[in-house]
Amino acid sequence: MTTVDQNHTLTGTGVDGVSIPAVGFGTWPLTGAECTASVLQALELGYRQVDTAQNYGNEDAVGAAVRESGLPRDEVFVTTKFNRESHGDVATLRRAAEASLERMGLDHLDLLLIHWPNPDQDRYVQTCESLATLVETGLIRAWGVSNFTPAHLHRVLDAGLVPPVNQVQLDPRCAQRQAQAAHAAAGVRTAAYSPLARGGEVLGTPEVTGIAARLERTPAQVVLRWHLQQGRLVVPRSANRGRQQENLEVFGFELTAEDVAVIDALDTGEGPRLDADTYGH
Template sequence: MSQVPHITLNNGVTMPQLGFGVWQVPDAEATAAVTTALEAGYRSIDTAALYANEAGTGKALAASGLPREELFVTTKVWNNDQGYDRTLRAFDTSLAKLGLDHVDLYLIHWPQPARGTYTDTWRALEKIAADGRARAIGVSNFHASHLERLFAEGTVVPAVNQIELHPQLPQAALRALHAEHGIATEAWSPLGQGKGLLDDPVIGAIARRLERTPAQVVLRWHLQLGNVVIPKSVTPSRIRENLDVFGFELSAEDMAALAALDDGTRHGPDPDTFG
């Protein structure tokens, strides 16, 4: 069994705090990568319609031999499929590709506020949840203003908001709003992008002192903040390394040093304008 701790979402569903992401993993490689992750001990797998690897991910899940109740599978509706009816059809397509009869978490991938369709999309997610085909529903890349509109117009509070989050972009105000409403914060791009963040001398010094890698230090920072985190890799040794973050702790001084790296760096698009 996996050693990964679980968090309890606002509807009572439990979710592993550390999962495996497959962004930018080609479908032909996804089966091997997810198989390696499951063998290493991951039980939460995060994909999306956009990633075009739901089929490869599903093959690995089916071949794993693991009981369905031990797995936590997330996918997301892409921007072109937003709107009530289109979202319902897109969900059916994702389920078929994954080879599942339900997912554990279904997310709106981006808010696209200029199009104004995310509230209709959210109604579709509420129906999917009510029908028992998604155990929990949530959003991704939503700013506070987008969440506030869902609070006002929806009937279900999102269980999760998956956002770009790393020491250079810790999203403190948004995390506080999440905590106020019982929304779990899930970090994508948790290690930044490229070598920039992991080459930071502050992180390097902590890693050397703890005899850990810089990536392990950053992932531990996320876990101690209470974030759900989904690092991705196709390298077996890195996949295993990213899971080996439960045998040490960062001190309050370490946490403060990482917090001081906040410079507002955003690697992905701005959710207010993207799409």
């Protein structure tokens, strides 16, 4: 069987070997008590990475779940992201990190990401440098970027900085091959958000349902396994207990090379829903 590690390692500028669970729990658009209950349920089921963001408006609810879970803090990997007003120097970044920690009621973040590059203000390269420096303070263990295109990434790399991870929209219909190639060449880990796409447009295809039937797995498990066998982190989201459990049970079977090729062929070549050159917050 193709070995798929349940944890990956983040390495980049200022970060040397931080372990991150391969399957995270996405929390958008959950808020309030519903979010806290869903995260608590996910942690009970065995999730050990929780993904949130300032813009989701649920950092407080996520933090409450982490605290109420009874799990040691070092057993739960917490990822959050910050908005455009926090791009800039180390002091600006520190304020953003401390604000997230105050909302969460936690003492450190495991991973802090730039949510969008916001190239109109042209501060994302400086912000990457500041993030790498912020690791030294102990407030964050690792840093990274989100929604960076290869062009954005190359500017960061040209400045001598290697982001440990880039979290992007990626699914069989939107495989972002250029981004994946850029990440692989630079040693940047790819994390896929919306890994199952939306509205069943992937899970209901005969290619995926056929593989799922043969393997006696669900279509969602097949698609998540497709990601994991190619070395990506995934951040699926669901408030449903059954689907949460299903999304974790992706390590006990294997896709053949032919299966992977069939799912690869679903790629439309289209980019993500939102254009990171014009959209951001």
